[in-house]
Amino acid sequence: MAKVLVVDQDKCTACRRCELACSLKHTGEFNPAAARLSVAAFLDDDYYLPVVCQHCDEPACQAVCPAGAISRDEKTNAVVINEDRCIGCRMCIMACPFGAVDYSVAEQKVVKCDLCQGEPECVLNCPWGALEYKEPAGQALGKRLQIARRVQAALREVV
Amino acid sequence: MYGWIGQLLRVNLSSGECRVEKLDPALARDYVGARGLASKILYDEIDPKVDPLAPENKLIFMTGPLTGTMAISGSRYNVVTKSPLTGAIAASSSGGYFGGELKYAGFDGIIFEGKAAEPVYLWIEDGSCELRPAGELWGKNTHETEDAIKAATCPNARVACIGPAGEKLVRFACVINDKHRAAGRSGVGAVMGSKNLKAVAVRGHGGIKVADGPDFRDAVLAALAKIKANDVTHGGLPTYGTGVLVNVINAHGGLPTRNFQTGIFAGAGKISGEALAENYLVRKKGCLACPIACGRATLVPGGPYAGHGEGPEYEALWSLGADCGVDDLAAVTKANYLANELGYDPISFGATLACAMELYEKGYLPAKDTELPLEFGNAAVLVETARKVGYREGIGDLLAEGSYRLAERYGHPELSMSSKKQEYPAYDPRAIQGIGLNYATSNRGGCHVRGYTVASEVMGVPVQTDPQSPEGKAALVKAFQDLTALVDASGMCLFTTFALGAPDVVSMLAPATGVPYTEASGILAGERIFNLERLFNFAAGLTKADDNLAPRLLEEPMPEGPAKGKTSALAQMLAEYYQVRGWDEEGRVTAATRERLGL
Numbered sequence: 127m128a129k130v131l132v133v134d135q136d137k138c139t140a141c142r143r144c145e146l147a148c149s150l151k152h153t154g155e156f157n158p159a160a161a162r163l164s165v166a167a168f169l170d171d172d173y174y175l176p177v178v179c180q181h182c183d184e185p186a187c188q189a190v191c192p193a194g195a196i197s198r199d200e201k202t203n204a205v206v207i208n209e210d211r212c213i214g215c216r217m218c219i220m221a222c223p224f225g226a227v228d229y230s231v232a233e234q235k236v237v238k239c240d241l242c243q244g245e246p247e248c249v250l251n252c253p254w255g256a257l258e259y260k261e262p263a264g265q266a267l268g269k270r271l272q273i274a275r276r277v278q279a280a281l282r283e284v285v
Numbered sequence: 286m287y288g289w290i291g292q293l294l295r296v297n298l299s300s301g302e303c304r305v306e307k308l309d310p311a312l313a314r315d316y317v318g319a320r321g322l323a324s325k326i327l328y329d330e331i332d333p334k335v336d337p338l339a340p341e342n343k344l345i346f347m348t349g350p351l352t353g354t355m356a357i358s359g360s361r362y363n364v365v366t367k368s369p370l371t372g373a374i375a376a377s378s379s380g381g382y383f384g385g386e387l388k389y390a391g392f393d394g395i396i397f398e399g400k401a402a403e404p405v406y407l408w409i410e411d412g413s414c415e416l417r418p419a420g421e422l423w424g425k426n427t428h429e430t431e432d433a434i435k436a437a438t439c440p441n442a443r444v445a446c447i448g449p450a451g452e453k454l455v456r457f458a459c460v461i462n463d464k465h466r467a468a469g470r471s472g473v474g475a476v477m478g479s480k481n482l483k484a485v486a487v488r489g490h491g492g493i494k495v496a497d498g499p500d501f502r503d504a505v506l507a508a509l510a511k512i513k514a515n516d517v518t519h520g521g522l523p524t525y526g527t528g529v530l531v532n533v534i535n536a537h538g539g540l541p542t543r544n545f546q547t548g549i550f551a552g553a554g555k556i557s558g559e560a561l562a563e564n565y566l567v568r569k570k571g572c573l574a575c576p577i578a579c580g581r582a583t584l585v586p587g588g589p590y591a592g593h594g595e596g597p598e599y600e601a602l603w604s605l606g607a608d609c610g611v612d613d614l615a616a617v618t619k620a621n622y623l624a625n626e627l628g629y630d631p632i633s634f635g636a637t638l639a640c641a642m643e644l645y646e647k648g649y650l651p652a653k654d655t656e657l658p659l660e661f662g663n664a665a666v667l668v669e670t671a672r673k674v675g676y677r678e679g680i681g682d683l684l685a686e687g688s689y690r691l692a693e694r695y696g697h698p699e700l701s702m703s704s705k706k707q708e709y710p711a712y713d714p715r716a717i718q719g720i721g722l723n724y725a726t727s728n729r730g731g732c733h734v735r736g737y738t739v740a741s742e743v744m745g746v747p748v749q750t751d752p753q754s755p756e757g758k759a760a761l762v763k764a765f766q767d768l769t770a771l772v773d774a775s776g777m778c779l780f781t782t783f784a785l786g787a788p789d790v791v792s793m794l795a796p797a798t799g800v801p802y803t804e805a806s807g808i809l810a811g812e813r814i815f816n817l818e819r820l821f822n823f824a825a826g827l828t829k830a831d832d833n834l835a836p837r838l839l840e841e842p843m844p845e846g847p848a849k850g851k852t853s854a855l856a857q858m859l860a861e862y863y864q865v866r867g868w869d870e871e872g873r874v875t876a877a878t879r880e881r882l883g884l
Contacts, residue, residue: 136568141572143355143574150495154494155494156493158385159389169464251509253513253571
């Protein structure tokens with residue numbers, strides 16, 4: 127199975143190093159507004175979630191592109207935009223359910239995560255492993271264990 | 286320019302005019318940014334003898350060249366002005382997201398002049414700016430203000446504002462940004478209030494260029510590896526926050542208790558970082574670009590002190606806790622929330638309340654002057670005065686003047702635990718000698734973050750020194766003060782220095798700016814900044830006599846614990862300090878030193 131960006135929301139601290147690293151890599155400047163991912167930080171609720179491209183098995187952005195500009199890089203598994211083919215119609219932005227594709231004002235073009243050719247800068251710069259580049263297998267087990275702990279606690283209260 | 290944006294915004298509040306100015310590259314190179322650059326501008330542009338609350342004083346918000354980049358903890362900006370608490374220069378640093386956003390919007394800093402006729406706030410968006418009426422915001426707390434401004438401008442705006450304390454000119458009012466981050470000390474919020482400036486809101490979509498992206502990236506990753514390998518920056522601070530120090534400093538007999546009457550607090554464990562993590566911590570939180578994440582998102586779920594917010598940090602756990610003899614963590618946390626919401630410095634507030642409690646205990650502050658029993662250890666009084674001081678209500682009006690003016694009013698200024706009229710933070714100089722010399726010589730008065738020798742004396746960073754010995758402390762204090770000035774000026778957070786040194790700082794600063802900073806020239810810039818602040822203070826009328834400690838620390842031996850019998854050896858350290866600084870016997874910066882530093 128190919129690797130993707132795997133997010134662990136609990137580990138995120140809302141420092142946004144991922145956005146900064148991403149923008150330097152792709153634009154040569156530090157500009158969170160041009161990053162290919164965003165930390166959705168609901169600060170009043172103490173909830174922070176990095177929202178990233180899922181590099182879907184059946185990408186809506188690819189299916190909707192009228193110019194055939196979006197394809198999968200077989201080496202890295204990234205869903206990437208061929209800038210030479212892109213006509214800038216922004217259909218992909220409308221189609222993506224995660225907001226992973228965006229129009230960069232700074233660069234005047236449609237942009238998305240390309241997994242940095244297999245070495246994502248966001249992962250390198252995340253201090254806490256909230257972002258990992260790995261096969262997305264086994265993600266459920268941790269959650270199942272958490273649920274089981276809650277069931278255990280609930281049972282203790284009543285039994 | 287690289288690192289720096291190259292543009293400053295000058296806002297004349299009297300005329301309402303906003304003007305964009307170019308940043309002078311030579312000035313940026315020599316004073317780096319933030320605390321350094323803003324201090325230079327203040328020194329050049331105002332009469333140091335000006336009344337701090339008069340329109341002639343200026344208020345400067347300034348970022349550093351690393352602010353908003355992915356340099357380690359590159360989140361900081363400074364608010365620089367003449368302090369209404371000390372009469373000396375004030376430079377208060379804050380993190381969060383505001384500083385970076387100011388640069389993304391196209392400005393390194395903002396210089397506020399004059400005074401608005403009516404309350405206003407400044408809205409900056411991608412290079413454009415506008416003063417807007419803030420009459421409806423006046424009176425609102427910092428959280429309400431931020432929410433209202435975001436609703437009126439942009440939900441993604443970053444807001445720095447004052448609360449009621451700043452409006453009411455509480456002498457230790459702060460500027461709060463992102464609801465929980467503070468340019469905390471020396472009353473910079475009162476200066477903002479005196480100018481009828483309620484808030485600054487900013488949103489930007491622009492980028493920060495660096496001179497050598499690949500070199501900068503490599504330097505950052507090397508520094509990040511050091512942060513992650515360090516027990517403080519990747520262990521103690523993220524796990525327990527700065528509050529991890531409560532038990533440590535108490536064990537050294539240096540946790541000032543009941544207005545510095547002793548250095549050991551029996552209830553320390555109850556107000557420690559460990560207790561906070563166990564009871565109220567929701568999650569750790571980082572400022573922009575910070576891999577340390579000492580921030581505490583906390584929740585007190587029920588009871589009389591229920592609330593939600595951030596902190597308290599170590600200094601507030603101490604000032605609101607041990608210094609007032611309070612060991613109720615929920616009450617301390619609630620008082621800290623009130624400080625953030627009403628917009629004032631919890632260190633100076635807690636220490637001023639502790640001073641009032643001792644005045645009350647000794648019968649100097651008569652019961653008829655206060656509607657509350659100001660007894661040490663009274664948690665309800667702590668929380669009630671924490672509210673009153675923000676509005677200058679009743680006894681709060683007296684506390685709002687700070688401990689020195691309060692104690693002087695009742696005829697006992699010696700009971701104010703302060704230098705240059707600013708209250709000490711949470712380390713007793715009788716137990717930790719070097720920090721006492723730093724308190725006495727800090728350019729903004731009693732303060733730990735001008736030269737945090739506790740790192741060396743207690744934690745062994747970068748080398749262990751004996752906390753109870755004054756030997757070698759003059760050079761140690763100077764080294765910490767100069768490095769700190771450089772770090773503050775760069776836009777990085779001081780907490781990085783538990784793991785990083787000057788070589789690491791310049792390894793990021795040089796490729797970011799394209800200025801070939803070396804370890805030597807970086808430290809020299811720090812020394813230049815420190816001496817410039819000193820020149821401002823002496824021009825403002827301060828003298829050698831202000832390089833002093835409260836009489837208690839010099840005369841009353843520590844009554845118990847590891848430092849039992851000790852007093853501060855300030856006189857010995859101070860004479861040596863003037864020598865290593867290149868100052869004369871009266872503490873004046875000599876002509877030779879000025880020339881060496883290009884001042």
